[in-house]
Amino acid sequence: MSKPFPLTRLGDEEFIDPANQACQGCAGSIVARIVSKALGPNIVRQEVACCGPAFGNIRAPSIYAEIFEGAGAMMTGLSRGLKRRGREDITVVGIIGDGGTVDIGFQGLSAAAERNEDFIWIVYDNEAYMNTGGQRSSATTKYAYTTTTPVGEISRGKPERKKNVPLLVAAHNVPYVATASVSFPEDLIGKLRYAQGLKGFRFIHISAPCPTGWGFNPKDTIKVGREMVLSGLAPLRGRRRQDPEAHLQAEGAEARQGGPEDAGQVPPRHRPRGRGDPGGCHGVLGAPHIKGRRPPLLTPITNLFRSNT
Amino acid sequence: MEKWEVMVGNKAVAYAAKLARVKYIPSFPITPQTTIVQYLADMIANGELDAEYVTVEGELTAQASALTAAAAGVRSFTATSGPGLLYMHHPMHATSGARLPVVMAVIHRSVKGMQPDHSDMMAQRDTSWMMFECENSQELLDTGIMCFKIAEDERVRLPAIFAGDGYILSYTAEPVELPPQEEVDAFLPPYKPSIPLLPEQAEEMRMWMLRSWGFGRDPQDAWKVQHDAMEAAKTVIKEVNEEYGKWFSRRYGNGLVEEYMCDGAEAVIIAMGTIASTARVAIRNLQKRGEPVGLVKLKSFKPFPAEEFRRIGPQVKAMGVVDRNISCGTGGIVFGNVRDSMYDLEERPRTLQFHTGMRGKEVKVMDIERIAEKTLRAARGEKVAPLVEWV
Numbered sequence: 001m002s003k004p005f006p007l008t009r010l011g012d013e014e015f016i017d018p019a020n021q022a023c024q025g026c027a028g029s030i031v032a033r034i035v036s037k038a039l040g041p042n043i044v045r046q047e048v049a050c051c052g053p054a055f056g057n058i059r060a061p062s063i064y065a066e067i068f069e070g071a072g073a074m075m076t077g078l079s080r081g082l083k084r085r086g087r088e089d090i091t092v093v094g095i096i097g098d099g100g101t102v103d104i105g106f107q108g109l110s111a112a113a114e115r116n117e118d119f120i121w122i123v124y125d126n127e128a129y130m131n132t133g134g135q136r137s138s139a140t141t142k143y144a145y146t147t148t149t150p151v152g153e154i155s156r157g158k159p160e161r162k163k164n165v166p167l168l169v170a171a172h173n174v175p176y177v178a179t180a181s182v183s184f185p186e187d188l189i190g191k192l193r194y195a196q197g198l199k200g201f202r203f204i205h206i207s208a209p210c211p212t213g214w215g216f217n218p219k220d221t222i223k224v225g226r227e228m229v230l231s232g233l234a235p236l237r238g239r240r241r242q243d244p245e246a247h248l249q250a251e252g253a254e255a256r257q258g259g260p261e262d263a264g265q266v267p268p269r270h271r272p273r274g275r276g277d278p279g280g281c282h283g284v285l286g287a288p289h290i291k292g293r294r295p296p297l298l299t300p301i302t303n304l305f306r307s308n309t
Numbered sequence: 310m311e312k313w314e315v316m317v318g319n320k321a322v323a324y325a326a327k328l329a330r331v332k333y334i335p336s337f338p339i340t341p342q343t344t345i346v347q348y349l350a351d352m353i354a355n356g357e358l359d360a361e362y363v364t365v366e367g368e369l370t371a372q373a374s375a376l377t378a379a380a381a382g383v384r385s386f387t388a389t390s391g392p393g394l395l396y397m398h399h400p401m402h403a404t405s406g407a408r409l410p411v412v413m414a415v416i417h418r419s420v421k422g423m424q425p426d427h428s429d430m431m432a433q434r435d436t437s438w439m440m441f442e443c444e445n446s447q448e449l450l451d452t453g454i455m456c457f458k459i460a461e462d463e464r465v466r467l468p469a470i471f472a473g474d475g476y477i478l479s480y481t482a483e484p485v486e487l488p489p490q491e492e493v494d495a496f497l498p499p500y501k502p503s504i505p506l507l508p509e510q511a512e513e514m515r516m517w518m519l520r521s522w523g524f525g526r527d528p529q530d531a532w533k534v535q536h537d538a539m540e541a542a543k544t545v546i547k548e549v550n551e552e553y554g555k556w557f558s559r560r561y562g563n564g565l566v567e568e569y570m571c572d573g574a575e576a577v578i579i580a581m582g583t584i585a586s587t588a589r590v591a592i593r594n595l596q597k598r599g600e601p602v603g604l605v606k607l608k609s610f611k612p613f614p615a616e617e618f619r620r621i622g623p624q625v626k627a628m629g630v631v632d633r634n635i636s637c638g639t640g641g642i643v644f645g646n647v648r649d650s651m652y653d654l655e656e657r658p659r660t661l662q663f664h665t666g667m668r669g670k671e672v673k674v675m676d677i678e679r680i681a682e683k684t685l686r687a688a689r690g691e692k693v694a695p696l697v698e699w700v
Contacts, residue, residue: 041508041511042508043508044381044506044507044508046377059511059515060508060511061505061506061507061508061510061511061514061515062514062518063377063380063407063504063506064518065373065376065377065400065403065406065407066399066403067369067373067376067399067400067403069369070369070370070373070400072370073365073369073370073371073372073373073374073377073400074373074374074376074377075377076335076363076365076370076374076377077333077335077373077374077375077376077377077378077379077380077381077385078377078378078380078381080333080361080363080374080378080381080383081332081333081361081377081378081379081380081381081382081383081385082381082382083361084332084333084360084361084378084381084382084383085381085382085383087507090507090508107366107367108366108370110366111365111366111367111370114366115363115364
């Protein structure tokens, strides 16, 4: 599993230009810097309409199209096209907002995950449609104030819970799903580097507080992000897919090993309990019965990506 | 050597993609297009075609991923019908906006029901895609191959639709001549991408992005370059049609329009797609009876060959435009374009409007004969009514 990797060891070279159009204290902009540094120059990016293109000063080439729901589709075409061109060495990556991932882009996300397309989907989650002025998204937490779920005499903000998208992506049994935070760069870089070494659909969900939309002081972005992790609102997790055939192989013990936990700096009480995920989707839907062996207990994905939202 | 095979229109479309050696095919089924992607799947399964075949989850993804695959540097092809085409609408703007030569087969299906009319394609009229109508399976195959050459031409670089009427073409078998692969390869060179997308081209790509965002330019330029490319395409279409004729001895008029038995005609009717095929029979019948009426088959709807109509206009006394579509509140879309293109002529023919074949209504030879006779009466100065007729 991924090991934390310090920012200082990534070298001095920056892959973004110093100036950009992001707001002061923008976590998405910090994500862009960390991602471009961690993944290096051999990447091609996909951009859809979100705050991303506003701070899209990453040097690596990108395709931008105003197809808000098209991140999964367009990264599919990019990675397949580059593969056909004989350039499988290039990492295709998209830094996509929460709306383009969990709401309008969700069909494309689910479909690309199901097809196990070869790219890294990075979502910087600022928990609302911040580029259009802070409207509710399904990534907004319960009771949060947004411009379309205002707090008033008879309203307490957003009535619904946050959609747990890392869990939903993990249920597609993709090679790698992780949650990270902009406030824990070592953990994030470790996960990015780990993901880059894998093939297939990789999903990294990054908690990215937004001073403009949430109304806190821009100097506190990192602090807010850290509080979110430590309070269990944005736990740091990672899950590598097990070999789907594993449960059919030799020893049950072996099949039950390895697995989901990737603690990072997660407080122990948030670590998953149980015996790990023996066979990804096979587990979720119930493992095929094998004579003489009890099917493994199966809650780990839900445990793993449980959060206090 | 040439090979003949009896095949349905959808198979001819699949062969066009195969002969063009497409490399990226996003596939999603919709009647009556479905068998195109099935034939292509078979070709790939049997090792006859080497391409990325992605079974996507909807037409929007088909279009958006064809866009980026073309940007990544591979020849992209997809096919759809009716509501599927409507679902592609907004990524289609992005494809033409990025000047990516994606080619798409549209097998017409009405947006009201499953039977064919041109309402699905007409709804995409202003997406800056080139649009070509075909009247038989052979033309579908030939136009498909030509589309790649036209779309990928440096002067054009716009996506293209080649279309045929659902059911009437898609599931009707007729003999089709398959051009040899080597000759198609010689006619159609491999696709050269125009976007510098690779990591080692990062600086060029940034400049390309800035240009495409329109920095430092008139904001209207993004539209103007597409319009200019569309105008330039008229020349390219004629050239490619001529070159195709030299290679494979089949030409479709001048690539934009085809005049059929128009010599000495006092009146012409104008039709697209399979209605043009039916009209050929009607025109032959009428000319046997000594009626001087011809047919102008409109092959290229976008770019619209206004110059051709300005040339044909003064030669005749009346034009009857057969529209398999309607823009409610305005009328026939082809009719509007034809009439519009001739407005500045000193001597204009009379123009009559006919709606027929919508939602798959059967168009018979006698219907076209009636249309042609009415147009001829108008050409002879008789009073005809109504000027807009639903046949």
